[in-house]
Amino acid sequence: MVSTTTLLDLRGSIARGDLAWRFVRAFFTALQTRRLRAAEDPQMVARLQEFSEALARLAAGDGAVRLQRFGPHLWVGRTRLRPLPEHRLLLRSVLGDFERWGIGGLEFQSDADPAALASFIELYPTVDRCLLAARPEGGRLEVVVELSPQVRALPAQRELNPEEMTPEEARAQARRTFFRALAAARSVTRQCALGGLPELRKTRAVVHEMVDTLVEEEFSLLGMTAIQNFDPYTFQHSVHVSILSMALGQRLGLSRGDLAALGVSAMFHDMGKTRVPKEVLHKPGRFDDTEWRVMRTHPLSGARELLRTGSVSDLLVQVMLVSAEHHLRFDGSGYPPLGDSWQQGLFARIVTLADCFDAMTASRIYMKRPFTPDAVIRYLFENSGRMFDPDLLRLFVEMVGLYPVGSLVRLESGELAVVAEPPTQAREVDRPAVVTLEPGGQGWRVGSVRRLADGAPVDPRCRIQAGCHPQDHEVDVDAVLAQVYLEAA
Ligand SMILES: [Fe+2]
Ligand SMILES: [Fe+2]
Known part of the structure; x- marks a missing residue:
C-alpha cells in the first residue's frame, strides 16, 4: 500500500520535473539559436514559440515561474532540477550567469508570449549592464529588477535560502523560527488551544530533538521556509499540531526518535495548503463545490510537494504518509479516497486528533460564535470511533482535560x-x-x-x-x- 502512494507521488514529481527540464531546455535552446541566427529567422521564431509553450505548460495556472539558484542547485519553482550527465553543461552555464550577475534567479510571467520572450532573449547578453544601477559595487542584487516587461531578476536572498547557509547557520535559523512560533503559541490567546503545553515544559529535550531532526533533512528546512513564507496562520497551526502530537505521542510511550519523527511529520501535515489559493484558504463562509474540490487536494499535493523538495528517506516517506492520510478518518471514510483496505497509520491518527483540536479551538478567528474548548472535546467524543481512534482520544483527553x-x-x-x-x-x-x-x-x-x-x-x-x-x-x-x-x- 505504501509503495502505491509513493509511486504515484514519484510519478507526479517526475512528470513535474520533466516539465521543468523542458522549460529550462527551451530557454537555453532559444538563447543558443539566437547566437547563430537572426531574430526573424524561422528557426528562431519556432524556438521562441516552444519556449513560450513550455512556460505556459509548466506554470499551469500559476502567475509566474521562477528559475532560481540555491547553493549549487538550480530550482524551477519548488522543483530542484536533478541533472542527467548531458544536462550538466547547461546547468553550469545558467548557474554561472546568475552567479556573475549576483542574482538569485529569474521570474517569468506565465503569460509571456513569444514577442515578450524575444525581447528578453535580445537583452540577455547585456543583463549585467541592466543591473549595474541596482547592484552597488557589483555585489549581490538586493531588489527585484524588471529586465523586460514579463521577466524580472530576483535578489539573492541569503536568509531565505537554507542551502546557502553553513549547516550551523541553517540549524540556528530553524531553531529560532520554530521556538519563536512556540513562544507565540504560549501567548495567552493561544494557551487555550494548547492545554497540553505544560506537559512540554518537562519535554523540552523532545522538542530540541525534533528540531534537530527537522534541520538535518533537506526537505524540512525548505518546507518550513515555504510554509512560513506562504501564510503565518498555517505555520502557527503547524507548530501547534506538532507540539500537541508530540505531547500525545509521549503519553503513548513513543521513543525519543519516534517522537521527533512524529513532530516533524505533524509540522508538514498541511504542506499541501501552500498550493491552495489564499482566497479559498481564508474564506470566512462555507466553501462551494469547486472550493471544496481544491481544498481536498491538499493531503496528496502536500505529499508530492515534500517529495519534490528532498531525496527519499525513511523519514520523508513517513512525513508524506501523514500528509496524505491526515484527513482520512478512523473508520476509513474521509479524503482522499484511498480504498477500503487502507488504514490510517498511527502517526496520522495522532495528527488528525491534534489537527482537529487546534483548528476548532482557533475557530475564534473565523466564527462569530467560536467553539469553546470544552465544546471541542465534546465534538471529538461524539465522533470517537468514526473520525478518531477511541484509545488515542482517551489519552488525549487525559492530557488536556x-x-x-x-x-x-x-x-x-x-x-x-x-x-x-x-x-x-x-x-x-x-x-x-x-x-x-x-x-x-x-x-x-x-x-x-x-x-x-x-x-x-x-x-x-x-x-x-x-x-x-x-x-x-x-x-x-x-x-x-x-x-x-x-x-x-
Ligand atoms: Fe489539513
Ligand atoms: Fe491542519
Whole structure:
C-alpha cells in the first residue's frame, strides 16, 4: 500500500520535473539559436514559440515561474532540477550567469508570449549592464529588477535560502523560527488551544530533538521556509499540531526518535495548503463545490510537494504518509479516497486528533460564535470511533482535560470560573485548576486559583457543573488568563 502512494507521488514529481527540464531546455535552446541566427529567422521564431509553450505548460495556472539558484542547485519553482550527465553543461552555464550577475534567479510571467520572450532573449547578453544601477559595487542584487516587461531578476536572498547557509547557520535559523512560533503559541490567546503545553515544559529535550531532526533533512528546512513564507496562520497551526502530537505521542510511550519523527511529520501535515489559493484558504463562509474540490487536494499535493523538495528517506516517506492520510478518518471514510483496505497509520491518527483540536479551538478567528474548548472535546467524543481512534482520544483527553485551558465553567457552588491549567492526574480529567470570577465594578474580577482536585469529593466548590459560553456571560477569557499568568510570572 505504501509503495502505491509513493509511486504515484514519484510519478507526479517526475512528470513535474520533466516539465521543468523542458522549460529550462527551451530557454537555453532559444538563447543558443539566437547566437547563430537572426531574430526573424524561422528557426528562431519556432524556438521562441516552444519556449513560450513550455512556460505556459509548466506554470499551469500559476502567475509566474521562477528559475532560481540555491547553493549549487538550480530550482524551477519548488522543483530542484536533478541533472542527467548531458544536462550538466547547461546547468553550469545558467548557474554561472546568475552567479556573475549576483542574482538569485529569474521570474517569468506565465503569460509571456513569444514577442515578450524575444525581447528578453535580445537583452540577455547585456543583463549585467541592466543591473549595474541596482547592484552597488557589483555585489549581490538586493531588489527585484524588471529586465523586460514579463521577466524580472530576483535578489539573492541569503536568509531565505537554507542551502546557502553553513549547516550551523541553517540549524540556528530553524531553531529560532520554530521556538519563536512556540513562544507565540504560549501567548495567552493561544494557551487555550494548547492545554497540553505544560506537559512540554518537562519535554523540552523532545522538542530540541525534533528540531534537530527537522534541520538535518533537506526537505524540512525548505518546507518550513515555504510554509512560513506562504501564510503565518498555517505555520502557527503547524507548530501547534506538532507540539500537541508530540505531547500525545509521549503519553503513548513513543521513543525519543519516534517522537521527533512524529513532530516533524505533524509540522508538514498541511504542506499541501501552500498550493491552495489564499482566497479559498481564508474564506470566512462555507466553501462551494469547486472550493471544496481544491481544498481536498491538499493531503496528496502536500505529499508530492515534500517529495519534490528532498531525496527519499525513511523519514520523508513517513512525513508524506501523514500528509496524505491526515484527513482520512478512523473508520476509513474521509479524503482522499484511498480504498477500503487502507488504514490510517498511527502517526496520522495522532495528527488528525491534534489537527482537529487546534483548528476548532482557533475557530475564534473565523466564527462569530467560536467553539469553546470544552465544546471541542465534546465534538471529538461524539465522533470517537468514526473520525478518531477511541484509545488515542482517551489519552488525549487525559492530557488536556475534559475542560481544556481557556474553558469557562460553572461550578456546583454557582460560581463562574476559567480553567487555567490542565488536570495533573489522568483520573481527574474533570478537575483542572480554575480561576474563579467574582462580580465587580463593570464586569468580573479575577478571584483566586483553585485546584479542584485538592478538595474533598463532596465539596461543591470543587466540582464543575457545566461548560458555558464566554459570550453569554461577557467574559473575556484571554484577559482573565493574561492576568493569571502575569501575576504568576
Ligand atoms: Fe489539513
Ligand atoms: Fe491542519
